[in-house]
Amino acid sequence: MVAIRPSVKATAPIIIIGGHYDSVAAGPGANDNASGTAVVMELGRVLALRYPKYEFRFIGFGAEEVGLVGSTAYVQALTPEERQRVVAMINIDMISVGDTLYIGGSSGLTRLAFNAASEVGVSNVAGMPADIANASDHAPFAAAGMPVLFLNRENDPNYHRATDTLDKVLPKNLEMVGNIVIKVIENLSGN
Template identity: 30%
Template sequence: MNLQEQLQIHLSEIARERDPFLATAGHFFVQEYIRQQFSQWGSVEIHTFKVNGKSCKNLILNLSADGKHQDLPPILMGAHYDAVPGTPGADDNATGVAVLLELARKFAAEPAKYPLRLVAFDMEEYGLLGSAEYAALLHQQQQPLRLMISLEMLGYCNSISGSQNYPSPLEKFYPNTGDFIALIGNLRTIRDLISLSRSIRKVGVSSQWLPVPNRGLIVRQTRLSDHAPFWDLGYPAIMVTDTAFLRNPHYHQPSDNIASLDLNFLTGVCQGLEQGIRRLS
């Protein structure tokens, strides 16, 4: 089975109503699906936290580095698996989770230079709660990270001129066609932004990168995913995104379904990320 078919299988399992409060059956189903997928490659750690008395779960898989580099700090890759009420959340964020699961498979088979920590975050749609809890835990444990990568909506592409919007004044510097994947990082990640963008372009997917100062507080739209709590605690972190509502008209709508996605684009993003992570020095 090729990569695109694997991604499509994951999407068909994950894209369903899965709000943690209003679609609990779907939410539990997806949580279990991720746990089963991860458990093929190692023991799955569950990080539990409470929200209004409800137990919420981040699911974590640790993959060791290739034999030479066990003592390096890990690269953390995360994607949130919850969705807002009333949408199957195919782009937001079944695409991010599908890519996370495929990267787990690939790096389990052939380890990277760095140890990898793959995290499926809960409760992102309620204010980045899962990632905030987990980032705080790592910070408290004084756990260094080589890099945190948030996979946030990776599958919507539109090659019509004018399809891409921006918070001002970014429209002056970036293309107005929504056919690229964006990498947005804090200033510590500039070398990684350049390197990962280059790897994504090498597989034939257009990529743009944006470094943001001051934890993204100047352009608030750059903070709308699970990388933001890591920025706030001083970690180097990058969001990989198709730019969500700045491009995708199905954002948080019942129409955010698999049919609206570009699976060639999603597959290229996954390939480019894998190669890019392998090339990080």
């Protein structure tokens, strides 16, 4: 699933906001990753008429859980010209359950995200644990040289279990991540 919000310019910088919509067979995947998918869709609604200097691409990736298949195929299909234009790929994966919001990715975007978290009043944030730093859909973009940001709460006790259900999802955590992403874009664009 790819939705493109064009810019006023055909050669505009591109911001990709994505998350995977598949889950594992063992569980319904409410946190992993209906939570991220919901934020991607809401950001599509909220950003539809904002920041016209950017082209936005809102993407729901398939087949993440079996080895980042959807995101890898998407990156392979990008032309060299498109890759050059991507200024941020923001991956939202498992962001509703767990005490700490982990922030990882390229140094510049990571710094912007930590600043954004403090500006929107989010305090329980930490750097991404190394064992999951490359374990989601931003990784193929990073490997192809594009700047990435990865937002995740990996400390979900229901991870990949039948108990990863909708009743555990905290709407305030979805709102928090949406606000951080908007603030990152605002600060990236300098207005």
